[in-house]
Amino acid sequence: MRKGYNIIALEGGGNLAEHIDVLVRRRRREERRFQLLLFLPTIVFLVLMVLFPLVYSVRISFYDYVRGREPRFIGFGNYAHLFRSEQFWLVTWVTLRITLTCLAIEMGLGLLLGFALSQKVPGMGVFRVLIFLPMMLAPLVAGLFWRLLLDQTFGLVNFFLERLGFQAVEWLTDPRFAIWGIIITDVWQWTPFVVLLVLAGLGTIPQELQEAATLDRASPWMRFRNIYLPYLRMPILLAVLFRSIDTLKMFDVPYILTGGGPGDLTTTLSLLGYRNLFSFFKVGVASAISWFVVIIVNVLVNMLLKILSPRRKIPREMVDTGL
Known part of the structure; x- marks a missing residue:
């Protein structure tokens, strides 16, 4: 029985190896997707609470923006005003x-x-x-x-x-x-x-x-x-x-x-x-x-x-x- 099983495995070895390789790649993709889902709340929190305020503050520093008025782009005008x-x-x-x-x-x-x-x-x-x-x-x-x-x-x-x-x-x-x-x-x-x-x-x-x-x-x-x-x-x-x-x-x-x-x-x-x-x-x-x-x-x-x-x-x- 053992000898016959080895012969069958050798004859279909190519298809079996390809099938295993496909399964391994699929499993790795699922693991990476699961890891991304675990990190997703943290990434969303950092983007909303850290990255977005930083980018927005950089952008708004180039505007003449006073509350109650429409922002007006002035380039480095705010910085020039500070330095003077x-x-x-x-x-x-x-x-x-x-x-x-x-x-x-x-x-x-x-x-x-x-x-x-x-x-x-x-x-x-x-x-x-x-x-x-x-x-x-x-x-x-x-x-x-x-x-x-x-x-x-x-x-x-x-x-x-x-x-x-x-x-x-x-x-x-x-x-x-x-x-x-x-x-x-x-x-x-x-x-x-x-x-x-x-x-x-x-x-x-x-x-x-x-x-x-x-x-x-x-x-x-x-x-x-x-x-x-x-x-x-x-x-x-x-x-x-x-x-x-x-x-x-x-x-x-x-x-x-x-x-x-x-x-x-x-x-x-x-x-x-x-x-x-x-x-x-x-x-x-x-x-x-x-x-x-x-x-x-x-x-x-x-x-x-x-x-x-x-x-x-x-x-x-x-x-x-x-x-």
Whole structure:
């Protein structure tokens, strides 16, 4: 029986193989169709909620579009209007000032706290939890929290300043201090993010290197430059990347704390776009401001990604041989 079955299989082998191949191809098409159906809701959601608003905002930024009037195509007129506006450049400078100041303070404090919290001391886990708590709050909650603390009349900050013999400060209305209220809030909330990345980098340092540095009696600066810094380079650059993006498009904290005042001294680019859209109904100008922020963020991201990308060093032997 087995011999006869093999002969029949060999005689009809060609037709059977073709039939199996057709079935396999059909099964693969059905699997791909099923996979597409699984992804279809996500694709539709992304198109409706992400892609369409982006394309529409780009298109509308080239129109003189004020709510209640018929849109009129003006090309780069909105962008030219922004670049001629003193208010726009003042707001751009305020945004850059907040970004650079927050980055400098958060990087410095993050490194110091990261090294302090990396020490093996009893009870250090409790301090880590307390340090990381502000990062868990929403920016809106953090802004409301510091608005109460910095209030001129009943804020705790002025209460302690007066108890120490200092004069109360108008943190949210004085042109000299209003921007510092925003910076303090951002530093308080997001320094823990830098600390987290620094602790992650310190955790990758081999114990043998630290023991060798101790035996060689290396100075703190030598240890930092030759042992810690190479392992912290990537976490620090990642912290700079993410914090730069967040601060350049900051909206919540200035809106809650000062509303952009006094005047425009604490108005960020995102807040300026919000005002043009919801206060003056200038949809085209608001879209142009938003895309100006997008361009700045993308340029910064590309610059930092070039720094982050590893550079392959070509061996000297290959250079000498022309390979």
